[in-house]
Amino acid sequence: MQVIYEDNHIIAVNKACGEIVQGDKTGDETLIDQVKAYIKDKYKKPGDVFLGSPHRLDRPTSGVVIFARTSKALTRLSEMFKDKEAIKKTYWAVVDTLPENMEDTLEHYLWKDEGKNKSYASPTPKPKKGAKHCKLAYMHRASLNRYHLLEVNLQTGRHHQIRVQLSKIGSHIKGDLKYGAARSNQDGGIHLHARKLEFIHPVQKKMIKIVAQPPKGDVIWNELIQIKELKE
Structure with missing residues (x-):
C-alpha cells in the first residue's frame, strides 16, 4: 500500500491492480483494512479507527483512491463524487487500437x-429499462509500437464506464478480457489507471491535486x- 496524500481529514493511496477497496465475497483483505492499520500504527490510536470510503475503483484497475478520516469529510466527499462538476477525474488507458479521432x-x-x-452501452437513448446516460472525454497522449495511451476525463460515474x-469504439484496454482485449495481463489487472483527482478540499476549502x-x-x-x- 502506497500513501500519496494525507491530512487530518482525508488520506489517499495509490491502489495496485488486484487490491479491493471494500469487502466482497472473496473475503480478501481490503484497502480500508490496510489504511486503518496504517493510521492506527502511525498515530498510535487506541480503539477503532474511523475510515470512510466515498468512492471505489474496480479490482483490476490501479490508481488514486481517497478515504475520509472524519465523518464530516466523508459526508462532503460522498456528495462531491455525485456531482460531476465537483471533482475532476483523470484516467490513463492503454488501448490496443487508436481511435478514429x-x-x-x-x-x-x-x-x-x-x-x-458486466455493463453494456448503446448510443440510442433508453435502449433498455434502467439504462443511464454516461459521458467521457478522451485525448490521445502517446503511442508505442503496439499500444496507445488515452487520457480520459470521466464526466459521469457508471459501472465499468471507461x-x-x-x-x-473499438479501443480495448490492454488485459481487459471482459471488454474485448485479446489476452489477459499476467497480474490479472488491466491497463486502466486513475491518474489524478483535482477538487476543493471538503473541509480546508483549498485546491487539492493528487497524482498517482x-x-x-x-x-x-x-x-x-x-x-x-x-x-x-
Missing part, C-alpha cells in the same frame, strides 16, 4: 447485467512514463 467526447446509455457483472465506452504514478515493474507503463510530455 485523436480527441473526442463519447456519450452512451449504459446498463449493467448483475449476473455477469472500459465499456472505449470498447464500444502507474504501476512499477510493468514494461508498458515504464515506457510511457519516460515520455517527457507525460511527466507532471
Whole structure:
C-alpha cells in the first residue's frame, strides 16, 4: 500500500491492480483494512479507527483512491463524487487500437447485467429499462509500437464506464478480457489507471491535486512514463 496524500481529514493511496477497496465475497483483505492499520500504527490510536470510503475503483484497475478520516469529510466527499462538476477525474488507458479521432467526447446509455457483472452501452437513448446516460472525454497522449495511451476525463460515474465506452469504439484496454482485449495481463489487472483527482478540499476549502504514478515493474507503463510530455 502506497500513501500519496494525507491530512487530518482525508488520506489517499495509490491502489495496485488486484487490491479491493471494500469487502466482497472473496473475503480478501481490503484497502480500508490496510489504511486503518496504517493510521492506527502511525498515530498510535487506541480503539477503532474511523475510515470512510466515498468512492471505489474496480479490482483490476490501479490508481488514486481517497478515504475520509472524519465523518464530516466523508459526508462532503460522498456528495462531491455525485456531482460531476465537483471533482475532476483523470484516467490513463492503454488501448490496443487508436481511435478514429485523436480527441473526442463519447456519450452512451449504459446498463449493467448483475449476473455477469458486466455493463453494456448503446448510443440510442433508453435502449433498455434502467439504462443511464454516461459521458467521457478522451485525448490521445502517446503511442508505442503496439499500444496507445488515452487520457480520459470521466464526466459521469457508471459501472465499468471507461472500459465499456472505449470498447464500444473499438479501443480495448490492454488485459481487459471482459471488454474485448485479446489476452489477459499476467497480474490479472488491466491497463486502466486513475491518474489524478483535482477538487476543493471538503473541509480546508483549498485546491487539492493528487497524482498517482502507474504501476512499477510493468514494461508498458515504464515506457510511457519516460515520455517527457507525460511527466507532471
